[in-house]
Amino acid sequence: MRGAMSRGFRTLNTTRSLRGFTLIEAVASIGLVAIGIASAMGGLGAMAKTDRQMQEREIMQRLAVQKYDEIVSTNAIDTAELNGDFSDRSDDRYEWRAEVEPSGEENLEILTVTVKRLDTEEGPEATLDGLVYRPPVDTGGTTP
Numbered sequence: 001m002r003g004a005m006s007r008g009f010r011t012l013n014t015t016r017s018l019r020g021f022t023l024i025e026a027v028a029s030i031g032l033v034a035i036g037i038a039s040a041m042g043g044l045g046a047m048a049k050t051d052r053q054m055q056e057r058e059i060m061q062r063l064a065v066q067k068y069d070e071i072v073s074t075n076a077i078d079t080a081e082l083n084g085d086f087s088d089r090s091d092d093r094y095e096w097r098a099e100v101e102p103s104g105e106e107n108l109e110i111l112t113v114t115v116k117r118l119d120t121e122e123g124p125e126a127t128l129d130g131l132v133y134r135p136p137v138d139t140g141g142t143t144p
Helices: 002-017 023-073
Strands: 083-086 091-102 108-117 125-133
Touching: 023 091, 023 108, 023 125
Parallel strands: none
Antiparallel strands: 083 091, 091 108, 108 125
């Protein structure tokens, strides 16, 4: 009898262990995996979008610095137009605008260069401010 009982338990345990997952358990696990993959893909998409925006801002900031340096080094504040595009650099995606304002200090002015995309009215832009020294004009006269 003892052998029959132990054999019965083995048969019961063996049958139960070979049963596997039910259809509902398999469908639920596939659903959870699909949700996890969809979430991961959404996160990667958001990271890629943020990366593109940061690269765009960096390009605009570099263009603003280059245009600021160009205006200051050529002393083009009074002689050149203070707006345009970057077609001279073979990049027609961006436009720039410069403004000169008094700083409140003698012989110093504030030069602001702003770069933005041509194809968007409202969007990211890069702005660079700096002080420009304007030497006093010598009139040739003597001071008393």
